[in-house]
Amino acid sequence: MSTLIVENRAGQQISMQARASLTLMDIMRDNGVEEILALCGGTCSCATCHIIIADEFADRVGPASEDESDLLDCSEHRGPTSRLACQVIFSDELDGIRVRIAPED
Numbered sequence: 812m813s814t815l816i817v818e819n820r821a822g823q824q825i826s827m828q829a830r831a832s833l834t835l836m837d838i839m840r841d842n843g844v845e846e847i848l849a850l851c852g853g854t855c856s857c858a859t860c861h862i863i864i865a866d867e868f869a870d871r872v873g874p875a876s877e878d879e880s881d882l883l884d885c886s887e888h889r890g891p892t893s894r895l896a897c898q899v900i901f902s903d904e905l906d907g908i909r910v911r912i913a914p915e916d
């Protein structure tokens with residue numbers, strides 16, 4: 812089992828086990844991270860699962876799709892490594908990845 816490390820809005824780091832093929836959103840919700848609202852259920856239409864990928868993992872995660880990028884543009888907190896957690900599929904290659912939950916818009 813691999814690990815995902817999430818920094819919540821209070822700055823606490825939460826380490827959780829992560830299974831390949833699940834989205835980061837699913838992993839966080841399964842582990843009780845309530846700040847990830849995921850109101851659209853993962854259909855890339857709400858942006859309430861906005862996360863910031865730690866710089867050192869950004870290349871491995873890759874860029875957002877055009878649709879995802881358009882949605883992220885609606886956030887005033889978008890940064891260069893912003894992604895929607897429902898659009899990032901965990902893989903063993905991402906073991907140890909650190910992400911931060913974006914401030915609420």
Ligand code: FES
Binds near residue numbers: 852853855858
């Ligand atoms: S859950 Fe709605 S965009 Fe990710």
